[in-house]
């Protein structure tokens with residue numbers, strides 16, 4: 001059995017994991033500033049990787065989870081969305097080869113989380129699944145007919161956060177209008193709250209300070225404004241999931257992200273809404289929470305080199 005290194009390039013944290021036999025054996029975390037770019041992160045990430053790999057003599061591959069669109073065959077970032085904007089110009093594969101002399105893959109971070117959940121988590125045993133990761137943005141990935149979906153340019157299944165749920169809606173960071181992400185991702189919460197004139201003035205005044213945690217806390221306390229915002233976001237997620245079900249016909253829809261600490265609220269709401277709206281005459285997909293949390297994208301590292 002060989003060991004693999006997974007690197008998950010988050011907006012504020014880079015997480016590295018040593019993966020072997022479907023387990024994350026050890027991790028390192030490096031504080032990151034995605035605005036400052038990937039080039040400046042390679043030094044500290046390399047040092048963290050060296051610490052993790054000290055004494056490891058069977059490293060067989062390195063996989064990088066990137067928060068943007070990846071040219072998978074070329075193993076390069078193809079397009080960014082406000083994070084690590086210098087990445088398309090950086091030869092990470094060359095950096096890995098010089099440093100560790102092992103094969104390298106780069107993939108979209110939400111697709112890597114999908115692969116981790118599919119091989120080692122909530123999607124184990126399925127041949128058709130969709131994963132939706134909800135956070136600052138909304139990432140998706142799809143397994144169909146027993147394989148991760150890539151499409152011609154590697155984008156298929158990755159842009160579920162940018163399916164349109166309101167063609168007259170809010171302008172999204174991607175350039176489109178009315179995306180799932182623009183109407184429900186945490187990055188947009190200040191706008192979602194600030195622009196909703198049905199909310200109380202006092203609640204809207206604070207719009208810059210809300211995140212999912214504060215909103216769900218207020219929702220639990222029965223705050224009517226927070227209830228409106230939280231239900232609005234969940235309705236958007238439900239609309240997105242109906243689109244994913246109609247597009248991909250999954251057995252399971254797995255939902256991930258720190259938000260799932262409120263799975264007790266989210267899952268029953270989404271199940272009721274989605275099952276009432278989706279057209280699934282033969283069988284309904286299960287809607288479940290991710291099981292591997294932050295480790296999911298790291299766990300995918302092993303998959304690529306075993307299935308290359």
Ligand SMILES: [Zn+2]
Pocket residue numbers: 161162172173174175176177179181182
């Ligand atoms: Zn968009």
